[in-house]
Amino acid sequence: MPADFNYYINRQGARGRQGIQGEPGFSPVVTVNTDTATEYILNIETADGVLTTPNLKSTPLNYVAGAGNYVMYDPSTQQIYNSDAPDELVLRTDLATVDDPGIIQIADDEDFDEDADDVAVTPKQLNAAIAGVEGEIPTNYVTTNTIQTISGAKTFSLGVNFGDNILLLNGSDVVFRDDSLTPSLVFLSSINGGNLAIKHSGTSKTILTDIDVDDTTIEVNTAGKLHVIGAAAPDEIDGGIEQPGTKVFTITTNSADVTISNPSVTVTQSTPGTTTVTYSNASNNSTLNLTINYANNSVVANGTVRTLDPESSRWITSEVSNSEILNDSTTTWYIFTFDPLTLTIAVNP
Amino acid sequence: MTVSDNYYIDAVVIRGESKTHSVSINQKTEDGLDFEPFDLSNYYIRFRVLGSATLDALVLIEKNITQVSDENEEGIITDASNGQFQFHITAEDTNTLGTGKFPISIEVMDADTEEPVFTLTEGGYQGEFSKIQIVEV
Numbered sequence: 302m303p304a305d306f307n308y309y310i311n312r313q314g315a316r317g318r319q320g321i322q323g324e325p326g327f328s329p330v331v332t333v334n335t336d337t338a339t340e341y342i343l344n345i346e347t348a349d350g351v352l353t354t355p356n357l358k359s360t361p362l363n364y365v366a367g368a369g370n371y372v373m374y375d376p377s378t379q380q381i382y383n384s385d386a387p388d389e390l391v392l393r394t395d396l397a398t399v400d401d402p403g404i405i406q407i408a409d410d411e412d413f414d415e416d417a418d419d420v421a422v423t424p425k426q427l428n429a430a431i432a433g434v435e436g437e438i439p440t441n442y443v444t445t446n447t448i449q450t451i452s453g454a455k456t457f458s459l460g461v462n463f464g465d466n467i468l469l470l471n472g473s474d475v476v477f478r479d480d481s482l483t484p485s486l487v488f489l490s491s492i493n494g495g496n497l498a499i500k501h502s503g504t505s506k507t508i509l510t511d512i513d514v515d516d517t518t519i520e521v522n523t524a525g526k527l528h529v530i531g532a533a534a535p536d537e538i539d540g541g542i543e544q545p546g547t548k549v550f551t552i553t554t555n556s557a558d559v560t561i562s563n564p565s566v567t568v569t570q571s572t573p574g575t576t577t578v579t580y581s582n583a584s585n586n587s588t589l590n591l592t593i594n595y596a597n598n599s600v601v602a603n604g605t606v607r608t609l610d611p612e613s614s615r616w617i618t619s620e621v622s623n624s625e626i627l628n629d630s631t632t633t634w635y636i637f638t639f640d641p642l643t644l645t646i647a648v649n650p
Numbered sequence: 651m652t653v654s655d656n657y658y659i660d661a662v663v664i665r666g667e668s669k670t671h672s673v674s675i676n677q678k679t680e681d682g683l684d685f686e687p688f689d690l691s692n693y694y695i696r697f698r699v700l701g702s703a704t705l706d707a708l709v710l711i712e713k714n715i716t717q718v719s720d721e722n723e724e725g726i727i728t729d730a731s732n733g734q735f736q737f738h739i740t741a742e743d744t745n746t747l748g749t750g751k752f753p754i755s756i757e758v759m760d761a762d763t764e765e766p767v768f769t770l771t772e773g774g775y776q777g778e779f780s781k782i783q784i785v786e787v
Contacts, residue, residue, distance in 0.1 A: 304672035304734055306659050308770050309685050311678055 371404055396420075659754060659771065659780040664787055665744040670725065673756070675733035675770070688733035688758075690717075693767065695727065696757045697737045703753040703779040710752065711743055714759075739782060749784045756780070 327348040334353060335342040345352040369385035387396075387404060396419050397403035408420040413430070422430075431442050443449060590604045607618045663669045675688040695715035701708035713724035715735050720726070725737040737756070756770040771780035 304674040305661075306671065306673045307676065308673065309676045309678075310688060310768070 658778050659756070659782075661739070661754075661782040663739045663744055663782055663784055665749055665784050666741050667744065668722070668738065668740045670721070670736050670738045672728070672734065672736045673770070675735075675758070677733075687731065690727050690730040690733050690735065690758070692761050693758050694719075694761055695725075695735050695737070696755075696759050696766070697725065698755040698757075699743070699747065699782065700753040700755060703781075707753065710747060713737065716761075744784045747782075747784050749786055751781045751783050753779050753781050 330346040332344045334344045339358060341357045343354045345354065369383045371387045372381055372383040374381050395401065395403040397405050398419060405421045408417060408422050408426060412420045443451065592604050594601045605618050605620060607616055610617050661671045675690065676685040677688045679686050697713040697715055698709050699711035701710055715725040715727060715737060717727040717730055721736060722738060723740065725735060727735040754771060757766045758768050758770065759765065760767050
């Protein structure tokens with residue numbers, strides 16, 4: 302049954318009545334105050350007046366307010382200032398020291414001359430100082446590619462390598478090696494009183510050339526040979542066999558191998574030529590002068606030997622020649638024996 | 651917001667005479683697409699005649715309308731399940747009020763707590779409000 306008045310809960314209600322007309326609003330007016338590459342500032346006219354904005358563009362960190370090599374950063378303004386004179390800047394004007402940070406100044410020629418300790422050196426300056434004047438040999442530094450004279454004493458504790466010919470210094474030994482002589486190494490050791498000891502580590506022959514042995518003792522151990530390879534002129538080996546009593550012999554050989562084996566001396570001659578052997582025994586004043594002539598597979602040894610006759614105690618000089626011949630399939634030995642020396646001449650045709 | 655068909659009650663009563671006006675209350679269905687009667691079973695109606703259409707208005711007449719109130723004095727909830735009730739203006743009420751327009755307030759009250767649940771006559775429109783008019787013949 303319809304009622305006089307029907308209510309509907311939460312039904313959209315009637316439109317509200319028009320509100321009172323509001324007062325006119327205020328539209329702010331924006332104008333540009335500054336517009337540059339680094340600044341953008343606006344003026345905003347409000348109901349209360351004009352408002353000026355700060356710079357709306359961020360300041361580049363590398364913004365420079367001046368010119369010069371000295372720089373200062375002011376965090377309060379986020380500005381970087383620079384100047385030619387450090388005293389024009391407020392912050393960080395002190396030069397850097399070993400103990401304190403500061404600004405760095407690059408050295409000039411005067412700083413180098415005065416040995417300044419408060420400036421920095423650039424790589425270019427350092428390289429120039431090391432290299433020296435172009436065309437001139439640096440005097441303050443040792444370089445790797447210039448010919449220099451070292452006037453100071455140097456100690457190379459780990460050895461020095463001189464290219465193909467390696468000279469190694471190890472203690473008191475000086476080693477000379479020539480690759481053409483491989484596998485041998487020749488050690489020249491203990492240069493002492495003019496005596497030059499020669500050792501080699503290989504089993505093959507060690508050939509020495511252009512060695513000045515004047516006034517020099519070349520020591521060959523008992524198992525070694527001293528082989529003189531001569532050319533047209535005879536080579537002379539003048540030395541001594543250390544035996545009880547001082548004995549000296551001289552062997553002048555032309556293309557002969559001389560083997561010194563205490564107390565024997567072996568001369569091996571495989572090429573035609575002449576070898577002279579002079580042996581003297583200071584203990585008994587015996588001497589042997591022998592000339593060995595090898596030619597056509599034949600050895601003729603002639604000479605004299607002076608010995609002391611024990612019975613008469615008189616010195617006797619005798620002729621000596623080939624005294625004994627031994628043969629094998631390849632070698633012929635001519636043995637000359639006189640106390641205490643045995644001279645063996647081996648001929649290998 | 652609760653809205654009547656006419657948005658506002660404008661009940662005219664001749665002075666010296668009594669009159670009964672009927673009211674129905676509807677609410678939205680569960681699906682929100684229609685309206686269905688509001689069940690007044692657990693409520694009663696508080697009917698007031700105000701001295702002015704303001705919050706601090708003087709209450710000139712107040713009647714509680716229930717399912718058992720006097721239909722010739724206060725009025726009565728005639729069909730609680732269908733949300734229908736009547737409010738009654740007595741001849742004495744008209745003499746008490748005198749001629750004129752008097753804002754009224756109709757509130758749905760919780761029967762147990764006696765607290766208002768909602769007001770049927772809230773709001774105003776173009777200066778209008780729910781009222782009764784006491785008129786001379």
